[in-house]
Amino acid sequence: MAKWALVSDFDGTASLTDVGDAIVQNYAGPGAWHEVDAAIRRGELTTKGAYEVVYNRIRVSASELERFVLTFTLDPDFPTAVRLFSARGLPAIIVSDGFDFYIDRLLARAGLIWLPRYSNHLEIAGNVPKVSFPHHGALACRRCANCKTYHLKKLRAQGYSIVYLGDGHTDRCAAQRADLVFAKGYLAQFFEKKGIPFYPFQRYADALPHLTALLSEAKASEAVCAQTND
Ligand SMILES: [Mg+2]
Ligand SMILES: [Zn+2]
Numbered sequence: 764m765a766k767w768a769l770v771s772d773f774d775g776t777a778s779l780t781d782v783g784d785a786i787v788q789n790y791a792g793p794g795a796w797h798e799v800d801a802a803i804r805r806g807e808l809t810t811k812g813a814y815e816v817v818y819n820r821i822r823v824s825a826s827e828l829e830r831f832v833l834t835f836t837l838d839p840d841f842p843t844a845v846r847l848f849s850a851r852g853l854p855a856i857i858v859s860d861g862f863d864f865y866i867d868r869l870l871a872r873a874g875l876i877w878l879p880r881y882s883n884h885l886e887i888a889g890n891v892p893k894v895s896f897p898h899h900g901a902l903a904c905r906r907c908a909n910c911k912t913y914h915l916k917k918l919r920a921q922g923y924s925i926v927y928l929g930d931g932h933t934d935r936c937a938a939q940r941a942d943l944v945f946a947k948g949y950l951a952q953f954f955e956k957k958g959i960p961f962y963p964f965q966r967y968a969d970a971l972p973h974l975t976a977l978l979s980e981a982k983a984s985e986a987v988c989a990q991t992n993d
Contacts, residue, residue: 765924765942765981766853766922766923766924766981767848767853767923767924767925767926767977767978767981768848768853768854768855768856768918768923768924768925768926769844769845769847769848769853769854769855769856769926769928769974770855770856770858770911770914770915770918770925770926770927770928770937770941771841771844771855771856771857771858771927771928771929772857772858772859772911772928772929772930772931772933772934773857773858773859773861773866773880773882774859774861774930774931775930775931775947775948776838776928776929776930776947777837777838777841777857777928777967778835778836778837778838778869779835779836779837779838779966780835780836781931782832782835782861782865782866782869783861783862783865784796785831785835786821786828786831786832786865787817787821789831790821790822790823790828791817791818791820791821792820795817795820796813796817799813799816799817800813809905809906809908810860810906810907810908810933811896811899811908814883814894814896814908815894818885818892818893818894821892822890822891822892823887823890823892824887824889824890825886825887828864828865828887828892829868832864832865832868832869833868833869833872835865835869836869837869837870837873837875838966838967838968839967839968840966840967840968840971841873841967842873842874842875843967843971844967844970844971844974845875845878847971847974847975847978848978851978853923853978854879854918854923855878855879856878856879856880856881856914856918857870857878857879857880857881857882858880858881858882858909858911858914858915858937859880859881859882859883859909859911860882860883860907860908860909860911860933861882861883862882862883862884862885862894863880863882863883863884863885864885864886864887865885866880866882867880881898881909881911881914882909883895883896883897883898883899883908883909884896884897896908896909897909898910898913898914901913902916904936906933906936907933907936910936910937911933911934911936911937912936912937912940914937915927915937915940915941916940919940924942924943925940925941925942925943926941926942926943926944926945926974926977927941927943927944927945928944928945928946928964928967928970929944929945929946929950930946930947930948930949930950930951931948931949931950932949934946934950935950935953938950938954938961939959943962943977944959944960944961944962945961945962945963945964945969945970945973946961946962946963946964947963947964947965951963
């Protein structure tokens with residue numbers, strides 16, 4: 764019997780907007796990410812290095828940044844999806860190559876601060892942001908600052924099948940190791956090009972019926988197993 768775990772990207776997936784991008788656009792300038800992105804593609808910068816360069820240009824107080832991030836919202840059905848799993852004693856986690864500063868504040872406002880999230884770390888002293896990367900190097904992955912595949916593999920090692928929801932470049936590697944994928948945006952294009960099956964989705968509301976069915980199937984087969992064991 765498959766026991767399922769929910770693994771969700773944050774920016775553009777659990778949150779409707781890419782909050783990390785919005786921070787960079789608003790405080791480092793609209794061209795800032797574009798410049799480092801080109802350097803990443805040329806192999807001159809890693810994601811971690813790019814974050815260090817970009818956040819070096821940002822000056823903002825914690826209270827102002829908090830005000831800014833709280834203008835964004837979670838997908839209204841994300842909490843419902845999480846509770847589908849947690850109510851059955853199944854894990855749900857967020858994996859993000861963004862930062863805890865905004866993830867935690869948005870989760871807390873939705874009553875989800877208890878939800879495990881694996882991300883990079885951002886703190887602010889005065890008006891100087893400092894980024895750090897607690898999970899960097901956990902896998903020998905040079906592309907990611909926080910490699911999502913590492914966290915997915917830990918759940919898999921505990922015997923869970925993985926349902927993955929994501930939208931971006933940093934979801935590619937982990938999503939390919941999931942058992943069931945809901946993809947939008949870039950990730951959907953990537954899966955389509957590779958010919959890997961996935962469910963297209965725009966909002967968590969699109970995924971909820973599938974997730975509900977998946978978990979009740981799992982429950983039904985558990986009941987059958989329990990009967991045959993009698
Ligand atoms: Mg994303
Ligand atoms: Zn990686």
